[in-house]
Amino acid sequence: MAILTPEAPLAGEGAPGEPIRTTIPLRDGHVGERRDLRTVPFGDRFDLLGSAAAALAVSTLLFGWLTPMTGVIGWVVLSFVGFLGIYAVMSSLRADRLAVRERIVTALFYSAGVILLGALLFVLFFTLIRGSAALMNGNFFVETMTTAGPLDPLTTGGIAHAIVGTLIQIGIALSITIPLGVMTAVFLNEIGGPFARFVRTVSDAMTALPSIVAGLFVYAAVVTLITHDRSGFAASLAISVMMLPIIIRASDVVLRLVPNNLREASYALGSSRWRTVWNVVLPTSRSGLVTAVILGTARGIGETSPVLLTSGVTAQMNLNPFSGPMISLPLQVFDFVKSPEPNMIARGFGAAATLVLLVLTLFIVARLIGGRGPGQLSDRQRRAAAAASARDVRRMSTDTATHSRAVRRLGAPSGPASFLPFLRTGSARTLRPRPSEENPS
Numbered sequence: 001m002a003i004l005t006p007e008a009p010l011a012g013e014g015a016p017g018e019p020i021r022t023t024i025p026l027r028d029g030h031v032g033e034r035r036d037l038r039t040v041p042f043g044d045r046f047d048l049l050g051s052a053a054a055a056l057a058v059s060t061l062l063f064g065w066l067t068p069m070t071g072v073i074g075w076v077v078l079s080f081v082g083f084l085g086i087y088a089v090m091s092s093l094r095a096d097r098l099a100v101r102e103r104i105v106t107a108l109f110y111s112a113g114v115i116l117l118g119a120l121l122f123v124l125f126f127t128l129i130r131g132s133a134a135l136m137n138g139n140f141f142v143e144t145m146t147t148a149g150p151l152d153p154l155t156t157g158g159i160a161h162a163i164v165g166t167l168i169q170i171g172i173a174l175s176i177t178i179p180l181g182v183m184t185a186v187f188l189n190e191i192g193g194p195f196a197r198f199v200r201t202v203s204d205a206m207t208a209l210p211s212i213v214a215g216l217f218v219y220a221a222v223v224t225l226i227t228h229d230r231s232g233f234a235a236s237l238a239i240s241v242m243m244l245p246i247i248i249r250a251s252d253v254v255l256r257l258v259p260n261n262l263r264e265a266s267y268a269l270g271s272s273r274w275r276t277v278w279n280v281v282l283p284t285s286r287s288g289l290v291t292a293v294i295l296g297t298a299r300g301i302g303e304t305s306p307v308l309l310t311s312g313v314t315a316q317m318n319l320n321p322f323s324g325p326m327i328s329l330p331l332q333v334f335d336f337v338k339s340p341e342p343n344m345i346a347r348g349f350g351a352a353a354t355l356v357l358l359v360l361t362l363f364i365v366a367r368l369i370g371g372r373g374p375g376q377l378s379d380r381q382r383r384a385a386a387a388a389s390a391r392d393v394r395r396m397s398t399d400t401a402t403h404s405r406a407v408r409r410l411g412a413p414s415g416p417a418s419f420l421p422f423l424r425t426g427s428a429r430t431l432r433p434r435p436s437e438e439n440p441s
Contacts (some may be wrong), residue, residue, distance in 0.1 A: 047196040055082035063371050114215040127353045130255030145315035161317040162332035168314030168321050170301050172236035181247030189255040206245035214241040215306030230312035232326030243296035250295050254288030294366050304330040329355040
């Protein structure tokens, strides 16, 4: 874009009738100082750290010297409120109202993230520390509680039966909920209609269903009327009732994010609706669907109330989910911590820590299966794509050289027009020169 220079005549200063001309300034190679957008300015850092230090000092004075207030929680709350007030005052000295508001909101968001991360770390480390006495023993993961009692030491007994029961129950629940949840989400997005709105409303309402109600429903409909015995399969059905609405809702949101132009492009190529769903929609939203499954698994694997009513409590290993009681890790934790014996409480915290680690392992495996999002290639995929491109270049170069030799041998004109009969016949050997006036044949 041309820039009006000071040397150019301004409006009304040129000769009458002559257009105002613009000139492009000469580039002398001089570049101005670049702004650093990554480093926080010293003034902003001073305002942030100074406000935090001042708030801590004021809270300490109020709690230790000037007022009779006590308590760590009150000291933290007062320090945080004081930090926000002092930070707003310090920022207003060098910024306008909009910048001050933006900094305060940013501080609130960062504080919310720190509080959430701190709560998660506190729960994790508290569970690991309380259960470390049981986790340090190898028998805790390979033995059952068949020969161990409340007064026995931690070197006897374990939770192998609860780990196996949890894996069997969550496996059956996933085999039920993943097909139903994903197919229901596909129906809600690809079919639609009044019935789809009704199904979406019901699934949204079921996300708030109390877990004890799901357990009572399975107990009354399956245990009482059909099996007449608590089993791991009944517990899996109760867990499925809790997992299904979460998977449906999360998958529905993910499938809505797939751009419609991908579907239109597939339809334009002659693909049917279900092939479009199978080859375009589902692969595009694979990473989001894995996240939906993770959310449902995290909800179902930690349920205690439905399992308490449907699976029963046992201290023995049971590999048959259709016969006999089958305990899970959440129910085993509940059974351990209600005992007044310290060793049983330590086993309960150890089982809780094992449950957390199991959920983390399943999360990592699910992320590996889900892979990257659409359009994101791994290093191996990028190398494969580069190798395929190199093969195409070599093949196209070979085809071009072969065609050129055929053209020269047959005496056909060279250039872009020579490719037309080659493309029509599909082979350079059948290439013939066009008839002319000198050669009518």
